[in-house]
Amino acid sequence: MSLGDEALRHLRHVADLPDLTGTRYELGAPLGRGGMGAVYRVTDRALGRDVALKVLSGATDPASLARLETEARILAQLEHPGIVPVHDVGTLPDGRLFYVMTLVRGQRLDARADSGATVSERVRLLMRVADAVAFAHARGIVHRDLTPANIMTGAFGEVLVMDWGPGDHGPISSTRSTRST
Numbered sequence: 001m002s003l004g005d006e007a008l009r010h011l012r013h014v015a016d017l018p019d020l021t022g023t024r025y026e027l028g029a030p031l032g033r034g035g036m037g038a039v040y041r042v043t044d045r046a047l048g049r050d051v052a053l054k055v056l057s058g059a060t061d062p063a064s065l066a067r068l069e070t071e072a073r074i075l076a077q078l079e080h081p082g083i084v085p086v087h088d089v090g091t092l093p094d095g096r097l098f099y100v101m102t103l104v105r106g107q108r109l110d111a112r113a114d115s116g117a118t119v120s121e122r123v124r125l126l127m128r129v130a131d132a133v134a135f136a137h138a139r140g141i142v143h144r145d146l147t148p149a150n151i152m153t154g155a156f157g158e159v160l161v162m163d164w165g166p167g168d169h170g171p172i173s174s175t176r177s178t179r180s181t
Contacts, residue, residue, distance in 0.1 A: 023092075025043065025044060026045055027040060028040060028043060033057070037068065038054070039054045040055070050103050051087060052100070052101050052102065053099070054101065072097075074141055075101065078141065080131075080135045082131055082132025083160065084101050084102050084161075088100040104160050104162065105154060106152045109148040112153040125153060129151055132159070133161065143164055145163065146161070150163040
């Protein structure tokens with residue numbers, strides 16, 4: 001008996017879902033997937049609000065755990081209105097590390113720009129992005145994958161730089177030389 005492609009995809013998906021047993025979070029819908037992990041909408045039962053949970057995809061090797069922990073720590077230190085805040089970090093029963101951040105409601109920067117935003121609105125959005133990136137740079141952190149796909153805009157003009165994932169950030173050298181962002 002062999003499994004079909006669809007059955008295998010389903011099994012991989014189910015096996016990759018985070019086991020939130022014993023946590024304060026209830027699993028909701030998937031929000032996105034990257035090279036290292038996946039992000040899910042979850043409900044924080046203790047506070048009665050929806051948040052986003054990022055978890056490693058399958059890997060529990062020490063290097064992957066360290067990269068996700070580093071990302072969570074960097075985000076937690078970058079307290080700025082233009083950078084998504086981290087609320088919690090922990091380990092799932094299967095050994096995978098996770099962190100919880102604000103659930104960003106809105107649209108990607110490129111979609112916002114394509115939706116008829118005026119030139120002055122676009123410039124204001126970019127100025128907010130530059131402010132968040134400058135804040136991170138002042139703390140020695142560089143976002144190395146700054147694309148419109150990693151910037152979210154909200155209904156009230158908020159702009160959040162997202163996905164400070166491993167390999168996407170790094171310290172600025174002590175000579176303060178510039179690196180590409």
